[in-house]
Amino acid sequence: MQTNLNIQPLFDTEIEVLCPATVANLVCGFDILGMALQDPSDRIRMRLSKEPGIRIQHTDEYKLPTEPAQNVAGAALLDLLQAIPEPVGIEISITKEIKPGSGLGSSAASAAGAVVGANYLLGKPFSDEDLVRFAMAGEKVASGVKHADNITPCILGGVTLIRSIFPLDIIGLSAPPLQVTVVHPQIEVRTSDARQILRKEVLLKDAIRQWGNIAGLVAGFLKEDYELIGRSLEDVIIEPVRSILIPGFDEVKQRSKAAGALGGGISGSGPSIFMLSKEAATANSIAEIMKQVYTQLGIESKVYVTSINSKGCEVRITG
Ligand SMILES: Nc1ncnc2c1ncn2[C@@H]1O[C@H](COP(=O)(O)OP(=O)(O)O)[C@@H](O)[C@H]1O
Numbered sequence: 001m002q003t004n005l006n007i008q009p010l011f012d013t014e015i016e017v018l019c020p021a022t023v024a025n026l027v028c029g030f031d032i033l034g035m036a037l038q039d040p041s042d043r044i045r046m047r048l049s050k051e052p053g054i055r056i057q058h059t060d061e062y063k064l065p066t067e068p069a070q071n072v073a074g075a076a077l078l079d080l081l082q083a084i085p086e087p088v089g090i091e092i093s094i095t096k097e098i099k100p101g102s103g104l105g106s107s108a109a110s111a112a113g114a115v116v117g118a119n120y121l122l123g124k125p126f127s128d129e130d131l132v133r134f135a136m137a138g139e140k141v142a143s144g145v146k147h148a149d150n151i152t153p154c155i156l157g158g159v160t161l162i163r164s165i166f167p168l169d170i171i172g173l174s175a176p177p178l179q180v181t182v183v184h185p186q187i188e189v190r191t192s193d194a195r196q197i198l199r200k201e202v203l204l205k206d207a208i209r210q211w212g213n214i215a216g217l218v219a220g221f222l223k224e225d226y227e228l229i230g231r232s233l234e235d236v237i238i239e240p241v242r243s244i245l246i247p248g249f250d251e252v253k254q255r256s257k258a259a260g261a262l263g264g265g266i267s268g269s270g271p272s273i274f275m276l277s278k279e280a281a282t283a284n285s286i287a288e289i290m291k292q293v294y295t296q297l298g299i300e301s302k303v304y305v306t307s308i309n310s311k312g313c314e315v316r317i318t319g
Pocket residue numbers: 064065070071072073094099100101102103104105106107108110111141142143189190191192268269
């Protein structure tokens with residue numbers, strides 16, 4: 001518990017938090033790189049209560065657990081509440097547009113949005129780093145391990161690099177304007193499953209290639225060098241294993257690149273696939289290719305043509 005916190009609870013205020021989807025890994029940066037998207041987003045309505053405890057409701061069809069310790073938002077809030085001296089209650093109602101198991105940071109959106117909202121209602125006693133730490137307790141519930149590559153861009157917006165989680169070291173990266181096309185084939189890949197199939201050891205030659213790509217991608221963002229970004233979007237470690245779980249992956253990637261995409265790959269742990277491009281017209285052509293691939297495979301899909309969200313979770317007073 002932190003004893004010197006300045007807590008000023010807003011008991012009579014109701015808020016809504018807009019929580020953006022995120023693309024983790026950015027192909028080569030497993031667990032360390034991520035970016036927030038303009039679309040889709042979840043919404044969380046929240047208020048404080050004088051009756052201690054966390055009460056969770058869902059207004060969507062996903063039948064997610066409402067028991068706080070099993071819901072990622074609840075787990076993150078339990079961690080946050082342990083850090084404050086006075087017991088308070090929190091009531092939250094979650095409306096998900098980011099389907100769980102999508103690879104678009106569905107779990108992170110709930111965990112991040114819940115702690116951003118609670119911090120606002122408590123008079124903002126916590127730093128962004130504190131909020132990332134609390135929200136990681138939610139990711140542990142969803143995937144079995146703490147990782148901050150979705151949580152951080154969801155809270156801060158933009159493109160972020162997590163140099164380390166213990167101790168937490170976050171670097172916000174500038175990036176040139178980019179169009180992002182995302183396809184979410186309507187199959188579920190749980191992050192916990194997609195982590196279990198990964199090899200535990202990496203060949204040195206693959207590690208060297210991956211380091212080159214991560215460094216190249218970060219340099220490409222900072223230098224606004226689209227060609228460098230494109231050629232660094234390569235993953236020789238995770239993608240060869242996980243792409244097997246995603247029907248149509250190779251075709252989407254190959255045809256999107258032929259249509260002018262800078263590059264792309266699996267979004268988070270999949271099954272969503274994202275592609276980056278410079279021009280809006282290219283992003284729209286890629287969307288058509290993605291739809292075609294999944295129509296031909298007989299798999300329902302949802303396609304988003306969007307861009308980087310620079311704000312992260314946004315709080316609005318509703319009552
Ligand atoms: N509020 C919540 N939002 C999303 N997923 C949740 C929530 N609470 C618990 N979960 C669980 O987390 C898992 C989804 O997380 P994950 O597999 O990481 O999906 P995603 O890749 O979309 O983030 C599911 O098992 C789901 O039941």
